[in-house]
Amino acid sequence: MSRLGIFVDRKTLSSAEQLNALIRCRDAAEEMGHGAEFIFPVDIRKIPQVDGLFIRARTDPMNITYVASRMAAFAGIPVIDDPDSIQVCSDKVHMYARLMREGVEVPRTLFLSFRDLTPARAREVFDELGSPLVVKEPSTSFSLRVEKVEAPGELLQVARRYFKLSDWVVVQEYVESTYDWRVGVLRGRFLYACKYIIPSQTFKIQDSVNGHVVYCGVESVPPQMVPPAVIDLGIRAGRAIGNGLYGVDIKEGPAGPCVIEVNDNPSLEGGEDTAYPHVYREIVHTLLEV
Amino acid sequence: MPDGQLLLEPPAPGEAITRLSGPARRHALRAKSGPVLSRGSIHSVERDGVVHLVSENYSYKSEAYYAILMQETQGRRVEPGTKAILDAFVVPVCLERARMDGIPVADYAISQSCIPAPAVIYGLNYFACTSHFEVLCDDESARELVRHVTNNGKYPFCSQRLEAGARIERAVSIFGNVSSTDPAMAGMAAGVWDSFCIPLVEIICIDGPCGLRLSSLCPVRYSRLTPAERDLLSAYLSGQVFL
Structure with a gap:
């Protein structure tokens, strides 16, 4: 039996959807015969005692999640998101420079x-x-x-x-579209796909319209219904960034699909994985059993 | 879909330089002319195929950070690297990296609520800068200072206990050299240079019963350099002193 640490902060715990997702993650680890515990910022010294760390808080090189990730890396513990992925994905200059260097299609x-x-x-x-x-x-x-x-x-x-x-x-x-594909990639392999349906009042997946926050709709899409070119591009984009867990946002433009961004720490609490019941098992397996 | 385009304008490298020695150091201190260290200026010197980039502001998403990032993206060898910069200016990460490289570091903890004084505390959030630390002298003022650093408890902070008689010592490191005659600080600067390779950085230490221990690293404005430090840096940049 191994021990999974799930790093959270108070903001993660303030959302009911996030809490449900965290419990599903913990349940997946326990069903696989592992222990799981939540690690809070003040518990960072406990990180060397776990066998794998899964960060579930907004990542940024300037906040506590980077400290947690780096501490895990210093201790040689597998971590999602790893410090390099946080560094690259948190900074769009860094992310696009990496994607362009690796020949991944992005808007000009x-x-x-x-x-x-x-x-x-x-x-x-x-x-x-x-x-x-x-x-x-x-x-x-x-x-x-x-x-x-x-x-x-x-x-x-x-x-x-x-x-x-x-x-x-x-x-x-600007690439116009009514939805974004989100392709989940783990260790360079396809993990899940969904569509983010963009609200009609905006061009963004989340926006403030007339003082009200509007959110995109989420539609989990089985693999056979995802265009192969979208899956291929998602995998190439994930591999261009690193060997972690990524949510790749893709638009289908007039010249073909292009990557809008690659997210480390992708959301899994909005129904993204409804058609993929084993997403958390895959993550736990990657952290504790590979 | 056409590929994107990178705009790359790294500063032109200066002359090659090698490691500083005693006579060279004295020579550097005599140097009276050199590159203009104007606000925001970025300078570079090259040695053995490695570009050393000098800036008064290496912070995340700064001009210097991106100049380094673009060189790294192109596969060039550049110091400091972006990863070293991030490590250096996030206090717990800085201390852990330094400790692993054999540098004596302050004992630290990460907290979100009040801690007993005396202690030094650093904010851990997007807006925190290592140059803005607070010294908690007594429990009465500690509460207010912690509230300030944590933005009313919203963010965690890194605390370092100050033992009785301990003092905060600061020194500016220029390519691993300090103007201080204290051998402990000189050793600290050399260790920090070996670990992080940041040409211009201020070293904050706690000097207590256990000796000198690293507390944090922070950027240095050119305007805060003493005349001797400016001359030393200028000498490096103009190739009068050797790395």
Whole structure:
């Protein structure tokens, strides 16, 4: 019997859906004959005592999840998400640079430094990428700090706001779609797939519309109903990042599927795995039995 | 779908340099001219195929961080690496890495509620910077300071106990050299340089009954350098001193 540590913070525990997902994870570990325990930020010194660590809190290199992940790595303990994956996926500049280097299809993308962004450069960006464009602050998650702009002045305005948080921003061509594919990849292999149905009032999977938060719909899709090109692209994107657990968001654009982003610590509490009942068993197996 | 495009503008490397020795150090301290250390400027020197990038701000998502990242993405050897930067400026990770590399480090704990004074505390959150630590001198003020560092208990913090008579010592390390004549601090700077390879960094230590122990590393503004430190750094950047 091995011991699985599930790293959580108070925010993880504040959501009923997350709690249910955590209990399913713990149950999966126990059904497989392993022990499972929750580890909180103040318990970080317990990490060397577990045999595998599964992080279920918002990851970022600047928060406690990176500490937990790095401590596990220092102790030679398998961890999802590993520190490298957190580093790459938490920073969209890093993530797109990696995907581009590995030849993974992404929308046309530019990185703009606060030093370079002048009105003339903003016009050039529109000439290069067309209109509209999507501007992203590199640490964005859940579609926060992602905006669509249609003119150079708007680009300057949004980018200047984001430059308060990052010296570089990401600018991408806009790919229109009514849904995103989410392909789950574990250790370079297909794990699950679902569709995120984008609310009609926005282009993001989560947005604030007239003061109300609107969320995407989640539709778990069996493997035989997922286009092979989408699965293939998801796997290639996951492998480009590393050997962990990833949720790859893919849009089917006019020129074929392209990766919108690769998420470490992908959500599993929204019904993403309904058609894949063994997702947690696979994760536990990877952490404790491989 | 067309591939994306990387905009790569790493700073041009300076002249090759090698390890500092005693006479070279004295020479460096005499150097009166060199690259302009203006606010936000990024400099680089190259030695044996490794680019050493010098900045007053290596923080996550800074210009320097991305300059290094782009070099790493292109497969070039660059120091410090982005991973070393992240490790260096997240206190518990910094201490664990340093400890594994044989550097004496402060005992630490991660907490979310009040802790007994005296202690040094560092915030662990997206907005925390290692240069903004708090020293808890007494239990009365501790409560308020902990509340401040944790944003009313929202985020955890890293605490390091201060033993009786312990003091906070600080020194600026330039390519692993400090202006301090204290051999313990000089050894600390050399160890930190070997472990993290950060050319310009401030070393915060706790000096107590167990000797000098690393508390944290933090960035250094060029404007805070003493004239001797500026001269030493300039000498490195202009190739007058050797790594």
